[in-house]
Amino acid sequence: MRWKLLIPTSVVASLVAGALWSAIVAVLFGPAAVVARRDWLLPVSFVVPLGIAVWAGYFVYRHTARRRKIQAVITVILALFLTALIHFAIAHSWPNYFVPRSRPNPVLQF
DSSP: OOHHHHHHHHHHHHHHHHHHHHHHHHHHSOSHHHHHHSTTHHHHHTHHHHHHHHHHHHHHHHTOSSSHHHHHHHHHHHHHHHHHHHHHHHHHHOHHHHSOOOOOOTTTOO
């Protein structure tokens, strides 16, 4: 295994994908209250990090000689895992944009 290629590729791909995913969610979809009203938007935004992770796996696949498929799959899984960690860290840092606040329903209040 070429760990010197797998680890840096996964880390760089996850940094780019995590930052881009968080930026897309924050800028295009607005605050978390807007995303909470339309639940289908967040899974659709996952296409970007998935594409970047697949690209990183393809990069590793093309730059290794042996066990190409295994190394590509490990890179994709590692990149997606690190991307999720980065996105959750960013969401924890800026809760106004990523964590919807539950407000009481005014119709049900007495």
